[in-house]
């Protein structure tokens with residue numbers, strides 16, 4: 001008897017059957033643009049072997065003007081079709097199914113040639129779109145239909161027509177972006193003409209036995225977004241037009257409400273999809289912040305949808321479904337929704353990967369093979385770098401001993417998990433614990449590894465991490481000043497007024513920790529109130545009339561840095577704005593360009609700029625120092641003076657800009673090479 005009967009039940013689509021209720025949602029990985037089709041095929045084939053029922057590719061442009069950026073991949077030629085056939089063949093050989101997403105970006109296309117319903121520029125793009133005329137609209141429809149027909153030729157099992165997230169088809173649906181007065185604008189019947197026409201003509205072109213998914217924006221989260229009645233009307237017309245399945249889209253890209261970040265509660269939007277159940281007779285898929293089989297099971301058991309879409313969880317673990325089926329759900333590497341190696345990479349023009357699984361999108365290049373020469377390997381430090389090195393080396397057959405002074409594994413991850421909105425880190429540390437327990441790694445906690453004790457190992461990996469940097473501020477040794485470590489480890493409790501020195505990732509986390517009593521990530525109603533989200537049946541677009549209503553901050557916090565630049569500039573590309581907005585909602589004062597003059601019983605004395613002007617005191621009961629890190633390399637240096645050549649990784653290697661992504665990647669790659 002499985003623990004996931006709903007998730008593992010097949011779904012009969014009439015002309016074909018999906019083997020379970022799990023869809024791998026569309027992600028732009030950048031793989032197609034590498035033109036290494038073996039690599040693309042291996043990425044999808046690994047997920048097909050892992051048991052997912054149906055996958056959707058990253059968005060393929062139907063034409064040049066609709067590409068998300070100039071040069072975006074699409075099926076433009078016979079050669080493109082042949083290349084995509086390599087992918088679909090490999091997926092079918094692995095008993096998988098795959099649909100190609102057709103993504104016309106409209107005004108979100110990063111190009112001066114972008115087109116839309118009306119010439120309304122997007123706040124997240126520098127390019128105003130050109131308003132399409134009747135012929136222009138016909139051309140876009142024809143190109144989308146051609147793209148679907150080519151996908152069929154390339155061996156895909158279906159297509160997903162991207163109608164949500166504020167892209168082209170979505171832009172016709174709402175008056176926010178559609179100001180037209182012809183038959184494509186005005187009344188809702190007119191505004192929905194384009195998506196309905198697209199689906200109808202795609203169905204005509206591909207025949208009845210081809211999956212057509214329509215991704216429908218169920219809550220726009222923008223002003224003048226759709227009402228719930230409009231969503232239902234559209235869904236019914238999309239069904240009539242011939243769609244096989246309706247998938248859920250949540251929020252436009254320009255919405256100022258987080259929809260997939262780690263601080264969004266799990267399954268935060270499944271209630272929206274549930275409202276559509278029963279309104280149409282084709283299957284409905286739900287999505288967003290669903291990352292574990294128990295969450296999938298509860299969503300389906302609660303009748304929120306017929307199927308669940310997860311995207312990033314398949315970067316973290318291609319074997320998600322197989323592990324759940326085999327009773328090994330605890331071994332699923334959890335997607336912590338950090339965006340650090342996936343979306344942040346996409347938006348920086350880099351290939352996607354995954355913080356917890358550096359092999360994602362690197363399947364053909366980062367290969368973990370059995371070791372030919374089995375070695376004894378000591379790994380010192382059970383933080384993310386050491387854990388990934390130890391597990392990978394052990395997987396390859398090496399004899400690994402993992403040392404840590406602490407009584408728990410996890411290193412800095414144990415601090416991150418204390419931060420409200422970062423609760424997913426608990427699962428990541430649990431996963432490492434499970435994987436260690438199931439491995440042959442000899443784990444020695446509360447054990448200080450000395451240079452003498454390490455002498456007999458064939459290889460020594462030093463992953464001793466970082467120490468807080470000494471900020472050297474006069475008075476910092478007083479009783480009112482603490483380091484972020486002492487605070488997050490619960491060794492001290494801050495007073496009512498707090499000054500936080502340093503506004504890097506940790507300064508922001510500490511500020512969040514200080515102002516938040518109960519994490520809204522753990523309480524969906526509170527989170528919706530905080531960000532101003534409501535039922536789209538109550539208000540257009542699902543934006544609450546009262547706007548964001550945050551909890552009263554638990555403390556009065558001032559966050560400071562010496563640089564005169566905007567605070568939080570270096571935070572994640574897709575998540576920095578959320579951290580800044582969250583602290584602004586809780587009245588955290590942000591001060592840049594200061595000198596730290598001294599600390600005394602009154603608080604933190606600062607002045608401005610090189611001329612040390614405007615001396616003043618930031619009154620504070622507690623001052624928390626988050627001034628960055630330096631490498632902990634004492635052991636590495638002791639070994640080197642004895643003529644040893646340890647491998648130094650993670651923060652012990654380079655402290656600046658250290659994050660778990662780099663640590664895990666470095667640990668895995670080193671161990672794969674030994």
Ligand code: NAP
Nearest residue numbers: 471502503504505506507561562563626627628657658659
């Ligand atoms: P950080 O990002 O390097 O920030 C250090 C902060 O301390 C800066 O604001 C810096 O600003 C200040 N600082 C540097 N030297 C100082 C000195 N001598 N005296 C006073 N202030 C000083 O380091 P972190 O915040 O400790 O974070 C460490 C790493 O963890 C980062 O690389 C970050 O990526 C990662 N992390 C990431 C996240 C995330 O959300 N992705 C969260 C937590 C941590 P000024 O020099 O302008 O004063």
Ligand code: SF4
Nearest residue numbers: 335338339342354355
């Ligand atoms: Fe999930 Fe982070 Fe990996 Fe992206 S990088 S897939 S958000 S764990």
